[in-house]
Amino acid sequence: MKKRVDGEGIALLHDLDDCTGCYGCEAACRETWRYPYDEDWMRVLRRTPFVVDGKLRTYHVVAPVLDKCAACYAKDPNPLCVTGCPGQALRIGPLAEVVKEAEGRHCNIYTA
Template sequence: MDHSRRKLMIGLGAGAMIATTGVAGTSIIQTIEIDGKRYAMIHDESLCIGCEACVIACKETNNVPDSATRLEIIRSGPVGEFPDIRYSFFRKSCQHCENPPCVHVCPTGASYIDKKTGIVDVNPDRCVGCQYCIAACPYKVRYIDPVTKSADKCDFCRKSKLANGELPSCVEACPKQALIFGDLNDPQSDINIALKNKAVYRYKKYLGTKPKMFRVPDKFNEVQS
């Protein structure tokens, strides 16, 4: 895409952002029908040890540049009282929202929900680098790829592992089985079985984004609704 067209599309994007936001920038809830699977993930914070094997596997599988990351493990603490004391670990990555602000503000349709999987993704051929999606994401998990100049983020390894019938690389790499992945539309999936048996929360659920990243809280952590 040439420079003049990129500038034009960025300019047109301002109108798209105004059209899809309400008072004080609140996202207008839009329903996107999913025709196939609804992939989701659980991060069990009570099992996570913060080893970052998931982070390394993600970078290697998806060729993420050194200056960027699709996945971070944020450490907090120490918490608790001796001798029952430890650090807590929080996964920061795309939430694959069912009502994603990043999709609603994109002026070119580069940010979209894949209707066969429910995965929020980015088409680099349509991205003009306007960064509206980065600004709109309340989870701050998007970045501009320094090579492609396109917005990028976690896609649950949709075009790599998942395309080959495998689990996302972070799930496979976790030594503590702290990550559970599966289809919410399948009652017998591992994730649905886990959701029936574990107390979970969703980060910033109050925003109405309907994140498909569920979390089992560490017993020391305050649950963030």
């Protein structure tokens, strides 16, 4: 039986506090790969803003198709979705490195 996470693949870190929900990663992915508009390889999901401890919080989540991310990372370890992110909310790399970078951050980690 294959493990769900084997630790050998790449991972994408999405920092929830730094993401502005600008859709730049979505546009960068489409620009890089030129896939049809009826497909989504990277998608930004926006939630309605809400109040936490008296402060308004916005919340955006990226939804990557990780086998595409792995192929992209193999081609270029600094893909446009990461380098073009104005909030610097995305990181990609080996899972062990991404997990270390995620320590103490409010983030999601996606693995491929």
